[in-house]
Each structure stands twice: as structure tokens, then as C-alpha cells.
Amino acid sequence: MNFSSLTIGKRILIGFGFQLLLMFLLGIFAVVEMQKSTRLSNEVSDESVPFNQAAGALALNFSELRLNARVFGTTGNENDWKFTMDVVPRVEENLAKLKELTTKAKTLKEASSLIQEFDLTFQTYLKTLRDTAEVWAQLKKINQDFVENTSDSVKTIYDYIHEMEAELNKEILANVGAEKLQERVLKITKANLILDAVNETKQAFFIAQAQRDFSLYEKETKKLNEALNLIAEIKPITRQAINQQRLQNIESKIIGLQNLSKKCLEGFQSLNQSNQARAKAGEDAFRVLQKMLDYSNSISSDSSQKVSSSLESTSRVSVFGMLIILILAIIGALWIIRSIVTVLTHAVENLSEGAEQVASASVQISSSSQSLAEGASEQAASLEETSASLEQISSMTKRNAENALSAKDLAAQTRAAAEHGSENMQAMNRAMADIQTSSDNISKIIKTIDEIAFQTNILALNAAVEAARAGEAGMGFAVVADEVRALAQRSAQAAKETAERIEDSIRKSAIGVELSAKVADSLQEIVNKVRQVDELVAEIATASREQSQGIEQVNSAVTQMDKVTQQNAAAAEQSASASEQLSAQAQNLRSLVAELQQLVTGASHSHKSQFFTRQPVSSPTPKDQIIVSAPKSDHRKDHLSTNIHKQLPSRDPKDKENISSPPKLHPPTAQKKKNPEEEIPLDEVFKDF
Amino acid sequence: MSTATATQETNTQSLAHLAGKYLTFFLGGETYGIPVLKVREIISLLPITPVPQVPAYMKGVINLRGKVIPVVxxxxxxxxxxxxATGNTCIVVVQVGQTAHSQGKLVGIIVDAVEEVANVNAADIEPTPDFGTSLSVDYILGMAKLKGVVKALLDIDKIISAEGVEAISSQAAA
Known part of the structure; x- marks a missing residue:
């Protein structure tokens, strides 16, 4: 497809269409990329983020659980246990939520193994937690026993001491010897020491429990051994049964305390162990959780990164595409504008030139129109002369036609006569042939005569010879023989002459036959020629008739020509006035072209524009308009000519008179009535436009 | 001229015996004459029977009323x-070798045409002109001037020797 052959509209359409197509493609690309990003971000919002949230919540709950468990592990408080147990369902709930998310999600396949692992560690952790609770329950029982034991011990010891003190007081009052008193004081002192040991042990027990330092407590438990020793010391000196029982009781209690202490120590050790195990399980679980969180974070960040990279690439491509489209648009626009402007500039230059030429041509047209008018009137005069001559020619042609007809008749007669002569000639030929046969017969007869003469001659000679032999006697015979011989010779001579004559007549008749054949040929030729003459004369007659008709047509044509010439004269005058209008229009055209030039090239042709300001056409009639605009196209010319033709008859009375007086030699035949345009080529007249 | 006239005069004497009647005939455009007494008969052309081993001029023999004669x-x-041969061609039967005691032999000679029996005067006879030594002209008796035409008078005995004729005749008879 040739670009330079396109219209401006098509060029612009193609340019913009190309741009729009590129824009549309870019838009489609952006939309597709955006949808991809949307899908990715949907994945993030539907899967990664909830997973992350649930994992976070799980971590939080688990941390709370761990904290509460830790508190419970250290305190063993019932409330703490309750708090701890309150957290467990929430952890399980979050775990269930995570599991559900994992099974649904497309991007979280690896998370299910992590969740399972966490579930496993979590169960372990719960088990350790329950172990701790058990340990604590045991410890509490030990504690209770311990407290009870110590309280009983202390009460018993107090009872013992009070008894002793009461005894002492009695003994003092009774003044029982120093020895006895001494013994009693020793007992009281020892008992107080035992009480102190128990109390200290109790104190150390609680301190140790509070501080979780059982080394201190172990030291104190040694005091229980001392207390046992003291009991053993006072035992022998105790005489009363109740007191002995009391001592026995105390001893058993202290031994129980020792056992409890041992148990408690063991319990705390197991608590420590349990706590450590739980901590370890918790750590494991938390590590798993941490992994899960890391995984979740990585998934989220990966997805986000994907989304962001996709968006980034989309935006990059969009920007790049926009830039390319912009550049292409600029180039295309420049190209289209340049091509259009080049063409327009060229056209405007041509138009400018054309306007100038039209302006000058209009002046020429004016003068040539005047000369045309003069020529037309001269032509009219010549046409009248022509018409008169044609009349003469026409009458002569008619006479020719008549003469040709009579010549044709004569030729026909001639031909008939010639044919008759030919027939006669043939009869004569036959007669000649008869003569020849007769002559032949005669010739034969003459030959016979000749032979007879010859024989006679020989006979005569023989007679003469015989006469000579006879001598004197044969003299008379010799004379007779001589006469006979002379007769024979004469008859031979006559026969010879006759033969000659007859031969002559035969020869002549042969010549006559020949001549008559020639004459017959000539006659035949004459007949042929006469026939040709006849045909020619007939043709001449026809031609003359046609000529006559043609002359009539020519005459009518001349009449038309005359009419048209008158019209031409009028038209020439009109064209003279029209050419003035044309000149004014040319000025207008030039100013318009200048404006167009300014519009196209942007160059200031203001001097021209000012010079050729647009002039209004002074009172342009529609006909004048047509004349002015006539040279634009050929069919417009035809319009013009018909227009003139229509308008002419009412133009000038004088012309009308001239037009209405064509020489009326032959009335124009209807079939030969031609359009004036066909006879007078107005196109050629206006070609100089 | 005077000498020629003298010679003519001297010859006239010797040629006087040649005067008499002669049969004149045409041969090859010329006219010749033979003494009429030598002529036996004139006949029109007959069919000629050729005879072998004879000279070329011997055409053959003809039957003349029962008599076979040679033709030259x-x-x-x-x-x-x-x-x-034309319609005028004739055979002239002549007698050759005629002596006092012998009639001689009949021989036919073919001529183009016979003319007439003319009477030749001695004055009209001229001697045979001498054409040179090598040419034999003794078969010509003389030259006769008849009606302005010179005619050779032939000695037929010299032209046709009797012996030759006899030989032919005997052959033909045999």
C-alpha cells in the first residue's frame, strides 16, 4: 500500500489508530499483570496473613501458657494452675485454626509438617505440665505432713517442757536435792534444744522452700540428728511413763520429719527435673513455633515480594511502553504532519502559480473573446456565401443524378444491342465454318481435276513422243497431241487458279472467322464494359442522390453553424465580461492561496495577502459564476455550453434576426439535426482557459 | 566478244546434228532435255521394287505392262x-544402248516433272562450257536456250551405261 496515495484523513486515522492500538496492547498487558498481582496479593491476604496471624496468636498463647506454667511450676498455686489450664484450649483452638488454614491453602504445604511437629511437642509439653502438677500435689501433701509433724512435735515438746517446768517448780518447792534439780534443768534445757532444733528445722524448711535452696535445709536436718541425740540423752533420765512416751513420740516425729525432709528434697528435685523437662519441651515447642513463624514470615514476605516485583515490572513495562508509544506518537505525528505539509505546500505553491496564471490568462481571454466575436461575425458572412454555393451545388447534383439515370438507361440499351451483335456474330461464325467445309469439298474436286490434267498432260506427252517416233507420219498427231497437252495445261492452270482462289477464299474466311471471334470477344467485352458502365452509372445515380441528400444535410448543418456562430459571437462577448469576473476571482483565489500558504507553511506572506485582499465579486450572475468556474472540469464546460445555448436566444434582438435567417435551400432533415455542441466544439474554444 | 561469236559460229556447225525434238523435264529446280527419240514412254510414278547390291542411284525395278525395267x-x-515424290513426279522410260542392230534396253528415270516436247533449233544450241579438266561434262550434249531459259541437253546413253543396266536387268530377271 502506497502511503503517499492516502488521503490526509486516512493518514491521520492510520497514525492515531496505530497509537491507540499500541495503547490498547499496553493496557491489556498492564491489566493482565495487575490481575496476576491481585492473585498474588489475594494469596497473601487469604493465606499468608491469616496463617501469620494465627501463628502469632499461637505463639502468644503458647508464651502465656509457658509463663503461667512457669509461675505454676515455681508456686504450685491452684490459681496459677487454673490460669495455665485456661490458656490450653486457646492454644488448641489456634492450632486447629492453623491446621485448617494449612489444609485449605495452596502456598502453605510445608507448614503442615511444622504444625504436626508443634502438635507433638505441645503434647509433650502438656504431659510435662501435668507431671509438674502431680509433683506439686505430692509436695503439698509432704508440706502438710511436715507442718502437722512439726506442729505435733513442737506441741509435744512444749508439753514435755511444761511438764518438766512444773516438776521443776515442784521439786524446787520440795527441795529435793541439787542433783535432782540439776537433772531436771538439764532435761528442760535439752528439751528446749530439741524444740529449737525442730523450730529451726521448720524455719529452714520454709526458708529452703522459699529460696529453693535445699543445701541450707540439709544443714538444718543435721540438727534433727542432734535432737535425736538429745532425746537419747534425756531418755534415760526420764522416769515418768507419759514423758517417756512423749519422748518416744517426739523421737518418732523427728524421724518422720527426717523422712519427710528426705521426701521433700526428692520432691523438689523431681520438681526441678519436671520444670527442666517442661522448659525443654516448651523450648522445643517454641522453637518449632518460631520456625513456623519464620516460615510464615518468609512466605508472607516472599508473596509480598512477588506482588511488589510484579507490580514493579508492570509499572516499569507500562512506563517503558508509554515512553515508546510517546516517541512513536511524536515520530508518527511528525511524519504525518510532514507528509501532509509537504503535499500541501506543494499544492499551495502550485495553486499560487495557478492563480497567477489564471489572472494573466483572464486578460488574454478577454482579448481573445473579442477577436472571437469578430471572427464569429466573419464566419457568419462566410457561411451565408457557403450556403448560396451549396444551393447551386445542390441543383447541379440533382441534374447530375437525372443525367446519371438517363445514362443508365442508355447503357442498358447499349448492352442489349451489344448482346444482340454478339449473337449475330455467332451466327456468322457458323456460316463461316460452313463456307470452309464447302471450300474443302471444292478443293478436293479441284485436286481431282488437277490429277486428270496431269494424266492428260502425260498422255499428251506420250502422244507427242509417239508422234515424234512416227516421224513425218506423226506430224498431224503431234499437233493434236500438242493441242491436247495445251488443253490439259490450261485445265491444270484453271484448276490451279481455282484452287488458289478457293484457298484464298478459305484463308480469307479463316481470317473472317478469326476476326469474327475477335469481334465476338470485343462484343462480349463491350457487353461486360457496358454492364460495368451500367453499374457505375447506377452507382453514380445513387451517389448523386446521396450527395444531394448530403448536401441538404450540409445545408442544414450550415444553417445550424450559422446559428451557432451567432451564438458564438454572443458567447464571446459574454466570455469577455466573464473573464473580467474571472480576473476578480483570480485575485480572490490568490489571497485565499496566500492564507492557505500561511496556514500550511506558517511563513508570513502578509505582503501578498495584503496586496490581494479578498474582493467581493461585483454582482455575479449565476451564469457568470458558471463561466468563471467553468475551466475546472470538462463536464462543467458542457454545462456551461448548454447554459449559454439556453440563454442565448433571448440575448440580442439583432443576433436573433441573424440567427433566424439561415439560407433555406433545404429544410433540415429531422434525423440530421445535430446538437450545436457536436458541431462547434466549445471545449476547444475554452481549452485556453 | 568477237572471239566468242566466232567460236559460237564454229560450234554451230558441229552442233547442227543436235537440233530436233527434245522432251524437257524438271529435276532439282533445273530443266533438262533428252532427245525425244530416246524416250519410249512417260508414266506416272509406280511402286518401285528395290533391288539389292546395286548402286545407290538404282532405285529398283518396276513392272511396265508385264515387263520388268530398272529405274534410276x-x-x-x-x-x-x-x-x-509429288503428284508431278513421273518416270520417263528411255531406250539406252540403241544401235543399228540392237534395240537397247528400257530404263526408267525418275524426274520431278515432265514439261513438254520442245523443238530445238540448231541456232539455239550452245556447246557445253568447259568447267575445268578434272570435271567430266561429256554426258551433256549441249545447252539449249528455250524461252529464255538455258536447258542442259543430256546424253542419256552416257548417263546410264548399258552394261550396268543389263546387269541389273539380269539380276532382276534372275
């Missing part, structure tokens, strides 16, 4: 060109 073609004899 004078044209051949006179070394003239051959010619076709």
Missing part, C-alpha cells in the same frame, strides 16, 4: 539432295 533416280545420280 537421276537426283542421286546427279548428286542432288533427296526429295519426296
Amino acid at each position: 533416280d537421276l537426283r542421286t545420280k546427279f548428286q542432288l539432295p533427296e526429295a519426296e
Whole structure:
């Protein structure tokens, strides 16, 4: 497809269409990329983020659980246990939520193994937690026993001491010897020491429990051994049964305390162990959780990164595409504008030139129109002369036609006569042939005569010879023989002459036959020629008739020509006035072209524009308009000519008179009535436009 | 001229015996004459029977009323060109070798045409002109001037020797 052959509209359409197509493609690309990003971000919002949230919540709950468990592990408080147990369902709930998310999600396949692992560690952790609770329950029982034991011990010891003190007081009052008193004081002192040991042990027990330092407590438990020793010391000196029982009781209690202490120590050790195990399980679980969180974070960040990279690439491509489209648009626009402007500039230059030429041509047209008018009137005069001559020619042609007809008749007669002569000639030929046969017969007869003469001659000679032999006697015979011989010779001579004559007549008749054949040929030729003459004369007659008709047509044509010439004269005058209008229009055209030039090239042709300001056409009639605009196209010319033709008859009375007086030699035949345009080529007249 | 006239006069004496009647005939455009007493008969052309081993001028023999006679073609004899026989061609039967006691032999000679029996005066006879030593002209008796035409008078005995004729005749008879 040739670009330079396109219209401006098509060029612009193609340019913009190309741009729009590129824009549309870019838009489609952006939309597709955006949808991809949307899908990715949907994945993030539907899967990664909830997973992350649930994992976070799980971590939080688990941390709370761990904290509460830790508190419970250290305190063993019932409330703490309750708090701890309150957290467990929430952890399980979050775990269930995570599991559900994992099974649904497309991007979280690896998370299910992590969740399972966490579930496993979590169960372990719960088990350790329950172990701790058990340990604590045991410890509490030990504690209770311990407290009870110590309280009983202390009460018993107090009872013992009070008894002793009461005894002492009695003994003092009774003044029982120093020895006895001494013994009693020793007992009281020892008992107080035992009480102190128990109390200290109790104190150390609680301190140790509070501080979780059982080394201190172990030291104190040694005091229980001392207390046992003291009991053993006072035992022998105790005489009363109740007191002995009391001592026995105390001893058993202290031994129980020792056992409890041992148990408690063991319990705390197991608590420590349990706590450590739980901590370890918790750590494991938390590590798993941490992994899960890391995984979740990585998934989220990966997805986000994907989304962001996709968006980034989309935006990059969009920007790049926009830039390319912009550049292409600029180039295309420049190209289209340049091509259009080049063409327009060229056209405007041509138009400018054309306007100038039209302006000058209009002046020429004016003068040539005047000369045309003069020529037309001269032509009219010549046409009248022509018409008169044609009349003469026409009458002569008619006479020719008549003469040709009579010549044709004569030729026909001639031909008939010639044919008759030919027939006669043939009869004569036959007669000649008869003569020849007769002559032949005669010739034969003459030959016979000749032979007879010859024989006679020989006979005569023989007679003469015989006469000579006879001598004197044969003299008379010799004379007779001589006469006979002379007769024979004469008859031979006559026969010879006759033969000659007859031969002559035969020869002549042969010549006559020949001549008559020639004459017959000539006659035949004459007949042929006469026939040709006849045909020619007939043709001449026809031609003359046609000529006559043609002359009539020519005459009518001349009449038309005359009419048209008158019209031409009028038209020439009109064209003279029209050419003035044309000149004014040319000025207008030039100013318009200048404006167009300014519009196209942007160059200031203001001097021209000012010079050729647009002039209004002074009172342009529609006909004048047509004349002015006539040279634009050929069919417009035809319009013009018909227009003139229509308008002419009412133009000038004088012309009308001239037009209405064509020489009326032959009335124009209807079939030969031609359009004036066909006879007078107005196109050629206006070609100089 | 005077000497010629003298010679003529001297010859006239010797040629006087030649005067008499002569049969004149045409041969090859010329006219010749033979003494009429030598002529036996004139007949029109008959069919000629050729005879072998004879000279060329001997055409053959003819049957003349029961008598076989040889025929000589004078044209051949006179070394003239051959010619076709015409209606005027005749055979002149002559007597050759005629002596006091012998009638001689009859021989036919073929001529183009016979003319007439003319009477030749002695004054009209001229001697045979001498054509040179090598040429034999003794068969010509003389030259006769008849009606302004010179005619050779032939000695037929010299032209046709009796012996030759006899030989032919005997052959023909045999």
C-alpha cells in the first residue's frame, strides 16, 4: 500500500489508530499483570496473613501458657494452675485454626509438617505440665505432713517442757536435792534444744522452700540428728511413763520429719527435673513455633515480594511502553504532519502559480473573446456565401443524378444491342465454318481435276513422243497431241487458279472467322464494359442522390453553424465580461492561496495577502459564476455550453434576426439535426482557459 | 566478244546434228532435255521394287505392262539432295544402248516433272562450257536456250551405261 496515495484523513486515522492500538496492547498487558498481582496479593491476604496471624496468636498463647506454667511450676498455686489450664484450649483452638488454614491453602504445604511437629511437642509439653502438677500435689501433701509433724512435735515438746517446768517448780518447792534439780534443768534445757532444733528445722524448711535452696535445709536436718541425740540423752533420765512416751513420740516425729525432709528434697528435685523437662519441651515447642513463624514470615514476605516485583515490572513495562508509544506518537505525528505539509505546500505553491496564471490568462481571454466575436461575425458572412454555393451545388447534383439515370438507361440499351451483335456474330461464325467445309469439298474436286490434267498432260506427252517416233507420219498427231497437252495445261492452270482462289477464299474466311471471334470477344467485352458502365452509372445515380441528400444535410448543418456562430459571437462577448469576473476571482483565489500558504507553511506572506485582499465579486450572475468556474472540469464546460445555448436566444434582438435567417435551400432533415455542441466544439474554444 | 561469236559460229556447225525434238523435264529446280527419240514412254510414278547390291542411284525395278525395267533416280545420280515424290513426279522410260542392230534396253528415270516436247533449233544450241579438266561434262550434249531459259541437253546413253543396266536387268530377271 502506497502511503503517499492516502488521503490526509486516512493518514491521520492510520497514525492515531496505530497509537491507540499500541495503547490498547499496553493496557491489556498492564491489566493482565495487575490481575496476576491481585492473585498474588489475594494469596497473601487469604493465606499468608491469616496463617501469620494465627501463628502469632499461637505463639502468644503458647508464651502465656509457658509463663503461667512457669509461675505454676515455681508456686504450685491452684490459681496459677487454673490460669495455665485456661490458656490450653486457646492454644488448641489456634492450632486447629492453623491446621485448617494449612489444609485449605495452596502456598502453605510445608507448614503442615511444622504444625504436626508443634502438635507433638505441645503434647509433650502438656504431659510435662501435668507431671509438674502431680509433683506439686505430692509436695503439698509432704508440706502438710511436715507442718502437722512439726506442729505435733513442737506441741509435744512444749508439753514435755511444761511438764518438766512444773516438776521443776515442784521439786524446787520440795527441795529435793541439787542433783535432782540439776537433772531436771538439764532435761528442760535439752528439751528446749530439741524444740529449737525442730523450730529451726521448720524455719529452714520454709526458708529452703522459699529460696529453693535445699543445701541450707540439709544443714538444718543435721540438727534433727542432734535432737535425736538429745532425746537419747534425756531418755534415760526420764522416769515418768507419759514423758517417756512423749519422748518416744517426739523421737518418732523427728524421724518422720527426717523422712519427710528426705521426701521433700526428692520432691523438689523431681520438681526441678519436671520444670527442666517442661522448659525443654516448651523450648522445643517454641522453637518449632518460631520456625513456623519464620516460615510464615518468609512466605508472607516472599508473596509480598512477588506482588511488589510484579507490580514493579508492570509499572516499569507500562512506563517503558508509554515512553515508546510517546516517541512513536511524536515520530508518527511528525511524519504525518510532514507528509501532509509537504503535499500541501506543494499544492499551495502550485495553486499560487495557478492563480497567477489564471489572472494573466483572464486578460488574454478577454482579448481573445473579442477577436472571437469578430471572427464569429466573419464566419457568419462566410457561411451565408457557403450556403448560396451549396444551393447551386445542390441543383447541379440533382441534374447530375437525372443525367446519371438517363445514362443508365442508355447503357442498358447499349448492352442489349451489344448482346444482340454478339449473337449475330455467332451466327456468322457458323456460316463461316460452313463456307470452309464447302471450300474443302471444292478443293478436293479441284485436286481431282488437277490429277486428270496431269494424266492428260502425260498422255499428251506420250502422244507427242509417239508422234515424234512416227516421224513425218506423226506430224498431224503431234499437233493434236500438242493441242491436247495445251488443253490439259490450261485445265491444270484453271484448276490451279481455282484452287488458289478457293484457298484464298478459305484463308480469307479463316481470317473472317478469326476476326469474327475477335469481334465476338470485343462484343462480349463491350457487353461486360457496358454492364460495368451500367453499374457505375447506377452507382453514380445513387451517389448523386446521396450527395444531394448530403448536401441538404450540409445545408442544414450550415444553417445550424450559422446559428451557432451567432451564438458564438454572443458567447464571446459574454466570455469577455466573464473573464473580467474571472480576473476578480483570480485575485480572490490568490489571497485565499496566500492564507492557505500561511496556514500550511506558517511563513508570513502578509505582503501578498495584503496586496490581494479578498474582493467581493461585483454582482455575479449565476451564469457568470458558471463561466468563471467553468475551466475546472470538462463536464462543467458542457454545462456551461448548454447554459449559454439556453440563454442565448433571448440575448440580442439583432443576433436573433441573424440567427433566424439561415439560407433555406433545404429544410433540415429531422434525423440530421445535430446538437450545436457536436458541431462547434466549445471545449476547444475554452481549452485556453 | 568477237572471239566468242566466232567460236559460237564454229560450234554451230558441229552442233547442227543436235537440233530436233527434245522432251524437257524438271529435276532439282533445273530443266533438262533428252532427245525425244530416246524416250519410249512417260508414266506416272509406280511402286518401285528395290533391288539389292546395286548402286545407290538404282532405285529398283518396276513392272511396265508385264515387263520388268530398272529405274534410276537421276537426283542421286546427279548428286542432288533427296526429295519426296509429288503428284508431278513421273518416270520417263528411255531406250539406252540403241544401235543399228540392237534395240537397247528400257530404263526408267525418275524426274520431278515432265514439261513438254520442245523443238530445238540448231541456232539455239550452245556447246557445253568447259568447267575445268578434272570435271567430266561429256554426258551433256549441249545447252539449249528455250524461252529464255538455258536447258542442259543430256546424253542419256552416257548417263546410264548399258552394261550396268543389263546387269541389273539380269539380276532382276534372275
